[in-house]
Amino acid sequence: MSSSDRLIRIAAALLTDSQGRLLLVRKRGTESFMQPGGKIEPQEEPGAALLRxxxxxxxxxxxxxxxxxxxxxxxxxxxxxxxxxxxxxxxLVSDARPQPAAEIAEIAWLSPDATATVTLAPLTRDHVLPLWRSGR
Structure with missing residues (x-):
């Protein structure tokens, strides 16, 4: 198996509300909270994949x-x-009220001044939280 076979292409959202809280999701049967989003289908533009x-x-x-x-x-x-x-x-900044559906078991909002008390996916822990906290 080549390294490209072990790559999962996704589109994900650093989704906050107007209070600056960060939305995290946990899929059924998993422990880690992560960004909303998912796999990009062949020939699909990443932004369109995220909206889907x-x-x-x-x-x-x-x-x-x-x-x-x-x-x-x-x-x-x-x-x-x-x-x-x-x-x-x-x-994405949105005050819409997300409703867990499909494979999402749970959602959590993280406040800017709070320390995460849930298990975080590596992408969220290593890239998203620093981006969010830097205000970029």
């Missing part, structure tokens, strides 16, 4: 113009040992 995932997993209807691309980040996959996730990360 937000609709399917959280019942959020957002517009493409609301997404600001923050860059591409890689980290070990939280739920698939031996795999790496490569995330196209987008900032």
């Amino acid at each position: 995932e937000l609709r399917e997993e959280l019942r959020l209807e957002e517009e493409r113009k609301s997404l600001a691309h923050l860059g591409t980040f890689a980290a070990p996959a939280a739920n698939e040992p031996g795999f790496t996730v490569r995330a196209e990360m987008f900032r």
Whole structure:
């Protein structure tokens, strides 16, 4: 298996509300909280993939113009040992009320001044939290 076979391409959101809280999600049957988002389908644009995932997993209807691309980040996959996730990360500020759906078991809001008391996926811990806290 080549290294590209062990790569999972995703689109994910650094999603905050107007109070600056960060939204995290946990999928059914897993321990780690992570960014909302998911796998990018072949020939799918990353922003479109993220909007699709937000609709399917959280019942959020957002517009493409609301997404600001923050860059591409890689980290070990939280739920698939031996795999790496490569995330196209987008900032989204929304006061819509997410509703867990599809494979999402739980959502959590993290306040800017709080320390995470839940298990975090490597991408969230190593890249998203520093981005969020830096205000970038």
